[in-house]
Amino acid sequence: MTTAVKDKEQAKEEVMEYAIGLSEEGVRALSAARNEPEWMLEFRLEAWRIFEAMPWPKPTDEAWRRTRLTGFKLEDYQLNNAAPTEGDRTGVSKLLGQELDEMESAASLIFQDGGLLYRDSSEDLAGKGVIFTDLQSAVTEHGELLRRYFMTQAVKPDHNKFTALHAAMWDTGAFVYVPRNTKVDLPLQIILNQATEGAAGYHHTLVVTEEGAEVTVVDDLLGGKDGMQSAVVELCQGENSILRYMNLQDFDHSTWNFLTGRAAMQRNADLRWIQVSWGSKVTKAFLDIDLLGEGGHAELLGIYFPTGRQHIDHQTLQLHRAPRCFSDLLFNGALKDKARNVYMGIIKVFPGAQQTDAFQRNGNLILDGTARADSIPGLEIEADDVRCTHAATAAQVEDEYVFYLMARGLSRPQAERMIVQGFFQAVLDRVPVESVVEKLERVIERKIGG
16 A cells, blocks of 8 residues: 555545544544535534534423423434445345345335445436436435435524534435426335444435435434434425335334424425334434315324333424415324323314315223323414314223134134224225335234334
């Protein structure tokens, strides 16, 4: 190795050390290590200034009253900026320590820690003008397009403390762009494996569908032992576009997980969003549907199954800004052991959003007397020609149902398992990818038995 090369490698290592630190210098070094253009550096720095200016959530904040940050210290987690090499699917499977699901997909992106591990795309997608790439590549290869949408239309840096941090420090992510009147028949698959213990991750998913476009995207997140993840999901839908999006979170039960997601929907856009929360020690998720144009149709469906001492908290907003829009929210979850679930949801109808049709339902099945579920649905209505309803339930498995099934030859565990599976079926029936349904059923079986 020549001296010049040595000096270059040493400088890069020093830059990477700075990138691990949480400071303005760290933000600059992170951007420099990735050879980012000036606009992204300025974006990160502005986000860092917002982060420093915003206070940390307090127990008196309504959004955080039921989810405390006790024991969470940001300085305990280091940004893992490792850049794994791309490999074949068999090698990826071994590295992840499990067999990858055999989903029939149009293309795949697999991330590990701070970088892209595997890419599988097709010439057919590129021929249609579809962009499906890692976010770092998009910064340099599709800069103008990315700059138009990245944290400008759906989730903005000042949305909350964690989005500001994310905007400054984002590391991995996927950019999906489907041009006008283009349909992608098979799902696009994104997998994040947070493999390094004690690491911080800032994963970003940005999906843009132009007018008349149609696509299905599956986001699969796992790993994260003793780690922290602060993720952002942005779904930007043009007029008459159709998007099916699935976020499947199964982090290690020692991980702090913070998620902010928002769909910005134009006229007659159609969305079905499946949010799954299996893993993590603590999850705090802010999920918003923003119906900006007339005639939008949105479904936000969630399932969760905390066990042990897991704490899962979803906060949703169904924002009806335009007339003649429909939204349907259904979050169903089961709880075991000393687990806790919190659900808080608001349907907000703005003035002029007449003929709104909005539903919000949260159901909790408590399998153990020490588990706890808090459900706080709400309505804010500023129009007079609307139909808005909300409902929340929390119940234990009724003995009479168990005895009914046992009288037909099932054992008690089999009867309870059937009841729990049936409880989730209302959501599973609306998951549009069969291999995802099968995967969710396996996890439910594992949770019931474990």
